[in-house]
Amino acid sequence: MRTDQMRTEVPAGDVLLADAAAAWVGAYVHIPFCRRVCPYCDFAVVEGQDDLRSPYLAALIAEIQREPRFTRPLDAVFVGGGTPTAVDPVDLGRVIAALDDRLGLAPDAEISLEANPEDLTPRVAAALADQGFNRISLGVQSFDPVVLQALGRRHDPDMAAEAIVAALSAFPSVNVDLIFGTPGEAVSSWRDSVERALGAGVHHLSAYALTVERGTPLGRAVQAGAPAPDPDDQAAKYDIVVKAAAAAGLDRYETSNFAMPGHHCRHNLLTWAQGEYAAFGNGAHRHRAGTRSWNVRRLDRYVERAADSAVSGDETLDPWGREVERVALGLRRAAGVVAGRAGGALLESPEGRRLLDAGVIGAVGDRIVVTRPLLGDEVARTLLALQPGDC
Amino acid sequence: MPDTSRIRNFSIIAHIDHGKSTLADRLLERTGAITPREMREQVLDSMDLERERGITIKAAAVRLRHIAPDGDEYILNLIDTPGHVDFTYEVSRSLAACEGAVLLVDAAQGVEAQTLANAYLAIDGGLEVIPVINKVDLPAAEPERVADEIAAVLGVDPSSVLRISAKTGEGVEELLAAIVDRLPPPKGDASEPLxxxxxxxxxxxxxxxxxxxxxxxxxxxxxxxxxxxxxxxxxxxxxxxxxxxxxxxxxxxxxxxxxxxxxxxxxxxxxxxxxxxxxRDRPAQKMLPGYREPKPMVFSGLFPTDGDDFEGLREALERLRLNDAALVFEPESSRALGFGFRCGFLGLLHMEIVRERLEREYDLDLVATAPSVAYRAVRSDGSEIEVRSPQDLPDSGGLRRVLEPFFRVMIITPTEFIGTVMDLLQEHRGVMGTMQYLSPERVELVYRVPLAEIVFGFFDQLKSRTRGYGSLDYEPDGYDASDLARVDILLNAVPVDAFSAIVHKDKAYEYGRRLVERLGEIIPRQLFDVPIQAAIGSRIIARETVKAKRKDVTAKCYGGDITRKRKLLEKQKEGKKRMKMLGQVEVPQEAFVAVLQIDAD
Structure with missing residues (x-):
C-alpha cells in the first residue's frame, strides 16, 4: 500500500494540540545575512553587507519595542533567515531579551533558531543555549556531498553530523531540515540522508521538496534548460521519508513536518492553526487581529524605515475568505481541521465529492483530513474556488 | 435619365496587395468624387476587420463623374468585388453587373491563381477586360515579363497591357481613357418592364x-x-x-x-x-440569369465556454445573420460541450471571420469543434441524408456509401515547385486535371481534390512549400463516393463527441494516433489514470494514458507568507476554471484547438 493513499485515524492528542495552537501567539524574527545565498532560496536575504548588521539589529529592536502587546505572552519565537548563526549569539540574545521585555515570554515558550551546520560548533551551541534558545533547526538538507554541492551549501556531511551531536547536547529539542528531489539525487542517496538524520536521534524532521522559484539562480537555470525536479521522483521520496520517520517514532503532523511526541514545533502549529504572530525584520510577514501584513523586502529600506514603520503591504480577508483560509491552512496538518462552513461547503460540492471519491480527503467525525497529502494543493484550489453561497 | 452610351460599368480584379484599393482611391480622387483632403485611405474597405485582414468582404459601388479630354461627360460605376475565394459567388454577381473589368496585376508578383480565376469568370461572363500592370514604379517591377504572362493567359497583344502606378498616379489618365474607349456601354431599354x-x-x-x-x-x-x-x-x-x-x-x-x-x-x-x-404592377416575365442560394460548405459546432452564455450566443448569431446571409446555424447539443450551434459557412475564412466577430464584438468565449464538410450518406434503403456533423453519420450497418464534396483546385506556382506541389496534392487525395505553362517560369495546375482535404491548413502548406509564391483558387465540383470512416475519441472510456471526425480510411490510423498523442500532451495529469483512445466503431486504433498525478503540493518552508501562497493557488484556480469538464476529466480549451491542427500527413 502506498502511504499517500493510506487512510489514517487522527491521533487524539495531535488533534487537541493542533486546535489549541489557534489560541497561541508567536513572534518571527528575520535575520537576512548569509555568507553565501543558496541558489534555490527566495527569502529576503543578502550576501555581505556586513556594515548593515549593527544598524539592522538596532532597527529590529526598535521595531520590537513599537509592537503592540498581545493579550498573552509569546508561546513561540522563531528566529529564521537567512542565516541567524551568521550573527553573534550575544546579539541574538539581545533580540530575545527585547521580545521578553516588550511582549513577554511564556514560561514554557518555544524559542527556536535556524542554524547552518558549519556554524554550530559545540561552543556556539552552548552560547546560543545561554541566550535562551531551547530549540534549534539545522539546515542539513542532505548527507550526500554531490547534492550539497548542487544546492550550493557550504558544509559537508561530516560537519552536519558533528553539528547534530553538538545540537543534541545543548538543546532539548533539535530539528533537521532536509531537501528532497534535487535533480541528480538518487533514491538511495535520499534514503541514506533520511536514515542518517533519524539515526542521529533528532526530535523533529522537516522534509521539503526542492521547489523552483522564479527569480532565483535555480529558477533562471531551469528556465534556461537545466533539469527541474521531477514531481514523480519527489512523490516517491516523500513516501520514503514518511515511512522512515514513522519507523523512528516521528509522526507526520504537517505536510512536511515530523516530530517525536512533545517535539512538535509550536511556531509551525500556530501558523497552520491560523494563529497570530508578530514579525520583525525585512520581508517578514505577520498575522495580527485578522490582518496579514508584511515589511519592506530590501534590507537598506527596512533599516531606514524601521524607526517609523516598515510595513509595505497588508491584506484583510472578508469573513468567508478567512473561513476558507482556516480550512486550507488546517488541512495541511495530519490532524485535519473542524469542517465548519467552508469545510462543509467543500464536502457538499461536486468537486469536493470527487476528492472524497478519489481518496484525497476524508471526513472523520466533524473534521476533514487530507488523506493524500501529496495532492494538498488540489484540495486548496478546490476550496478557494468555493463561493459563500455554496454551503 | 442618363444616356446609356455615357455609362461604363466596371470592376477591378486584383489579388490581395496588388493595389486595388489604392487604384480605387486614385480614381475617386481624379474624378473629383472626393477631394484628397477628404480621402481616407482605402475608402472602399469599410469594416475594421476587413481593414486588418487587408481584404474586402462586402462589395460597394461608387459612381464617378469623368470628363473626357474632348469635353464629353461620362458616368463610371466602379463596382467592388470581394477578394477571397470563399466569396466566388458574390464575385460572379458583381461581375454580372458590369460590362468590363480592369485586371490589375502587380508588376513584381505577376498573375496569381485567384486573379486568374476571376479574370476567367469575367471573360466567361462576356466582359471586356483591360489588363493593367500596377506598381511599375517599384524597383522590383518586371513589367515586360508580367505583360508577356498576362498576354499569354488572356490571349491578347502585350502592347494592349497598360502600365500604371496607382501610388504615384502615373498612367491613371490613360486608364480612364481606356475605360471609356475600350469598354462597351450598357444595353437596356427604358420602356421594358423593370x-x-x-x-x-x-x-x-x-x-x-x-x-x-x-x-x-x-x-x-x-x-x-x-x-x-x-x-x-x-x-x-x-x-x-x-x-x-x-x-x-x-x-x-x-x-x-x-x-x-x-x-x-x-x-x-x-x-x-x-x-x-x-x-409588382408591371412584372418582368423572366428573372435575370445566375441566381443561386447561398450554400454553406463547411460546418463547425460553436459552444459557449460558459453554458450560461447560450442565449447570448443565439442573439449574437441572429444579429450577425442580419448582415451575413450566407451564415446558417441550428441548435446542437453535445454530450461533451453542452448546448451550442452547428454553424455553416461558405469556407474557412468565412468561418474564421464569424468566430472572431462573435468573440470580439459580442465578447463571447467559444469552443469551436473541428470543421467538417457537408458529406452525404446514402442509407441501405437508398435514402440520402446530409451529414453536417460527424455524429450524423449512420453506423456502418445502416450505410450503403458516403459521398464527399470535391473541389476543382487551381494552383499557380513557379515551375521550380511543380514537384513539391504535385506531391502535396497527391497527399491530399488530389486527382490531376490539367497543367498549363503561363510562361516559362510559371505554371497552372488544375486538380480535383476532396474539400475535406483543403479545409485543414492546405493553403498554409502550399505557401510554405512554394516559399510563399504559390497561389490558390477553388470552386465546387460535385460529390463522389469515398472510403470514409468516423474516428471517435474516448476519454476515460467515454466517447467525446466534440473530438470525432470523419476521415478517409487510409488516413484514419495515422489521424487517430496523432490526435491521441497530442491530447496526451495537452490533458494535464488528473487524480486518476486517464486512458485516451481512438476508435472506429468498436475497434480501438490508438491509445495513450495520462498517468495520475502523484505530487501536487507545496512542500516547502513558507516563512509565514500565507498570502503569497494563496494568491498563487488562486491564479492556478483561474486556469482550472477555463478547463472543460468532460465526464470526470478536466480538459483545457487548447485540446479542442488541437483537433483542428491534426493533419494525418
Whole structure:
C-alpha cells in the first residue's frame, strides 16, 4: 500500500494540540545575512553587507519595542533567515531579551533558531543555549556531498553530523531540515540522508521538496534548460521519508513536518492553526487581529524605515475568505481541521465529492483530513474556488 | 435619365496587395468624387476587420463623374468585388453587373491563381477586360515579363497591357481613357418592364438592409412597388440613390445605372444577392440569369465556454445573420460541450471571420469543434441524408456509401515547385486535371481534390512549400463516393463527441494516433489514470494514458507568507476554471484547438 493513499485515524492528542495552537501567539524574527545565498532560496536575504548588521539589529529592536502587546505572552519565537548563526549569539540574545521585555515570554515558550551546520560548533551551541534558545533547526538538507554541492551549501556531511551531536547536547529539542528531489539525487542517496538524520536521534524532521522559484539562480537555470525536479521522483521520496520517520517514532503532523511526541514545533502549529504572530525584520510577514501584513523586502529600506514603520503591504480577508483560509491552512496538518462552513461547503460540492471519491480527503467525525497529502494543493484550489453561497 | 452610351460599368480584379484599393482611391480622387483632403485611405474597405485582414468582404459601388479630354461627360460605376475565394459567388454577381473589368496585376508578383480565376469568370461572363500592370514604379517591377504572362493567359497583344502606378498616379489618365474607349456601354431599354440585379447588400443599423443593384431594363423609381422575384418579397422602394461615394438619393435609376435601394427590411436574409427586382404592377416575365442560394460548405459546432452564455450566443448569431446571409446555424447539443450551434459557412475564412466577430464584438468565449464538410450518406434503403456533423453519420450497418464534396483546385506556382506541389496534392487525395505553362517560369495546375482535404491548413502548406509564391483558387465540383470512416475519441472510456471526425480510411490510423498523442500532451495529469483512445466503431486504433498525478503540493518552508501562497493557488484556480469538464476529466480549451491542427500527413 502506498502511504499517500493510506487512510489514517487522527491521533487524539495531535488533534487537541493542533486546535489549541489557534489560541497561541508567536513572534518571527528575520535575520537576512548569509555568507553565501543558496541558489534555490527566495527569502529576503543578502550576501555581505556586513556594515548593515549593527544598524539592522538596532532597527529590529526598535521595531520590537513599537509592537503592540498581545493579550498573552509569546508561546513561540522563531528566529529564521537567512542565516541567524551568521550573527553573534550575544546579539541574538539581545533580540530575545527585547521580545521578553516588550511582549513577554511564556514560561514554557518555544524559542527556536535556524542554524547552518558549519556554524554550530559545540561552543556556539552552548552560547546560543545561554541566550535562551531551547530549540534549534539545522539546515542539513542532505548527507550526500554531490547534492550539497548542487544546492550550493557550504558544509559537508561530516560537519552536519558533528553539528547534530553538538545540537543534541545543548538543546532539548533539535530539528533537521532536509531537501528532497534535487535533480541528480538518487533514491538511495535520499534514503541514506533520511536514515542518517533519524539515526542521529533528532526530535523533529522537516522534509521539503526542492521547489523552483522564479527569480532565483535555480529558477533562471531551469528556465534556461537545466533539469527541474521531477514531481514523480519527489512523490516517491516523500513516501520514503514518511515511512522512515514513522519507523523512528516521528509522526507526520504537517505536510512536511515530523516530530517525536512533545517535539512538535509550536511556531509551525500556530501558523497552520491560523494563529497570530508578530514579525520583525525585512520581508517578514505577520498575522495580527485578522490582518496579514508584511515589511519592506530590501534590507537598506527596512533599516531606514524601521524607526517609523516598515510595513509595505497588508491584506484583510472578508469573513468567508478567512473561513476558507482556516480550512486550507488546517488541512495541511495530519490532524485535519473542524469542517465548519467552508469545510462543509467543500464536502457538499461536486468537486469536493470527487476528492472524497478519489481518496484525497476524508471526513472523520466533524473534521476533514487530507488523506493524500501529496495532492494538498488540489484540495486548496478546490476550496478557494468555493463561493459563500455554496454551503 | 442618363444616356446609356455615357455609362461604363466596371470592376477591378486584383489579388490581395496588388493595389486595388489604392487604384480605387486614385480614381475617386481624379474624378473629383472626393477631394484628397477628404480621402481616407482605402475608402472602399469599410469594416475594421476587413481593414486588418487587408481584404474586402462586402462589395460597394461608387459612381464617378469623368470628363473626357474632348469635353464629353461620362458616368463610371466602379463596382467592388470581394477578394477571397470563399466569396466566388458574390464575385460572379458583381461581375454580372458590369460590362468590363480592369485586371490589375502587380508588376513584381505577376498573375496569381485567384486573379486568374476571376479574370476567367469575367471573360466567361462576356466582359471586356483591360489588363493593367500596377506598381511599375517599384524597383522590383518586371513589367515586360508580367505583360508577356498576362498576354499569354488572356490571349491578347502585350502592347494592349497598360502600365500604371496607382501610388504615384502615373498612367491613371490613360486608364480612364481606356475605360471609356475600350469598354462597351450598357444595353437596356427604358420602356421594358423593370429588371434589376441585386449584386450585393449590407446591413445598416439605422436604415436596415441596403442593397446594391444594377438596372438592366426599365426604370426603378423612388416609391415604386417592387417584387423580389426569387424570394417573392413584395417591398416598396423607400429610397433609391447613388454613391459618390457619399449617399445621394435620386428620383429614379434607368437602364445601365448602378445604385442602392432601401426598402425598410431589417433582415438581410430576406434579400438575396443574385435576385432580380421588378415592379409588382408591371412584372418582368423572366428573372435575370445566375441566381443561386447561398450554400454553406463547411460546418463547425460553436459552444459557449460558459453554458450560461447560450442565449447570448443565439442573439449574437441572429444579429450577425442580419448582415451575413450566407451564415446558417441550428441548435446542437453535445454530450461533451453542452448546448451550442452547428454553424455553416461558405469556407474557412468565412468561418474564421464569424468566430472572431462573435468573440470580439459580442465578447463571447467559444469552443469551436473541428470543421467538417457537408458529406452525404446514402442509407441501405437508398435514402440520402446530409451529414453536417460527424455524429450524423449512420453506423456502418445502416450505410450503403458516403459521398464527399470535391473541389476543382487551381494552383499557380513557379515551375521550380511543380514537384513539391504535385506531391502535396497527391497527399491530399488530389486527382490531376490539367497543367498549363503561363510562361516559362510559371505554371497552372488544375486538380480535383476532396474539400475535406483543403479545409485543414492546405493553403498554409502550399505557401510554405512554394516559399510563399504559390497561389490558390477553388470552386465546387460535385460529390463522389469515398472510403470514409468516423474516428471517435474516448476519454476515460467515454466517447467525446466534440473530438470525432470523419476521415478517409487510409488516413484514419495515422489521424487517430496523432490526435491521441497530442491530447496526451495537452490533458494535464488528473487524480486518476486517464486512458485516451481512438476508435472506429468498436475497434480501438490508438491509445495513450495520462498517468495520475502523484505530487501536487507545496512542500516547502513558507516563512509565514500565507498570502503569497494563496494568491498563487488562486491564479492556478483561474486556469482550472477555463478547463472543460468532460465526464470526470478536466480538459483545457487548447485540446479542442488541437483537433483542428491534426493533419494525418
Amino acid at each position: 429588371t434589376a440585379l441585386v449584386f450585393d447588400s449590407y446591413y445598416d443599423t439605422y436604415r436596415g438592409v441596403v442593397c446594391y443593384l444594377r438596372v438592366v431594363d426599365g426604370i426603378l423609381g423612388t416609391g415604386d412597388p417592387l417584387r423580389f422575384m426569387a424570394t417573392g418579397e413584395n417591398l416598396p422602394a423607400d429610397e433609391v440613390g447613388v454613391l459618390h461615394p457619399k449617399v445621394v438619393p435620386v428620383a429614379a435609376l434607368g437602364p445601365g445605372e448602378v445604385g442602392y435601394l432601401i426598402t425598410g427590411v431589417k433582415e438581410v436574409g430576406r434579400i438575396r444577392v443574385g435576385d432580380t427586382v421588378t415592379r
